[in-house]
Amino acid sequence: MDETEIEQLKQDFYRFSQLHSWYKHLPVTPVQFIFYKKQGQQLTHRYELLEQDQTKKYWHFERLYDEVHIQELVDANIKLYIAHFGSFLRGIEKDTGYTWGFTIMPNCNPSKYAYLKTLFPEFSSKIDLLEEYDNNISNPILSDQEYENTLNILFTKVQDIYLNNVLELKPYLDNKL
Secondary structure (H helix, E strand, C coil), X not given: CCHHHHHHHHHHHHHHHCCCCHHHHCCCXXXXXXXXXXXXXXXXXXXXXXXXXXXXXXXXXXXCCCHHHHHHHHHCCCCCEEEEEXXXXXXXXXXXXXXXXXXXXXXXXXXXXXXXXXXXXXXXXXXXXXXXXXXXXXXXXXXXXXXXXXXXXXXXXXXXXXXXXXXXXXEHHHHCC
């Protein structure tokens, strides 16, 4: 893959991470996705009828759970790759720098703090402060700015893990059980 194709893959990954708000239903521990090139940009969600750009091929990402659909892609000779994403996929809002997804994750993912500590033990004390902040909003230990700065660091690190997973370009059929 040349540098232009890698840059397109990165852009499509970041675009995908910002689509709709379905990511909040993912578990904290990453699950398997497939991704592949297809004509037109990926839809925000399956019910959207209009695509953004039909003029060229873009990378599309889908959660791996529909074996019939996957077989259709394989039968059409579309090369599939796998990656793993969890509920931190949303990352940081590019326009505002706000970690919007983190605030709506607790109901679906109460173990998010423990998971972050396993990924980044060096941030364990900061993660404890995030949890305290979320549980005690009336008398927080962190300022709002410290809270956001810490989330930005952690979300960036997790999203870097996800992006590096994508850039490995692991073929789906080579990894199928």
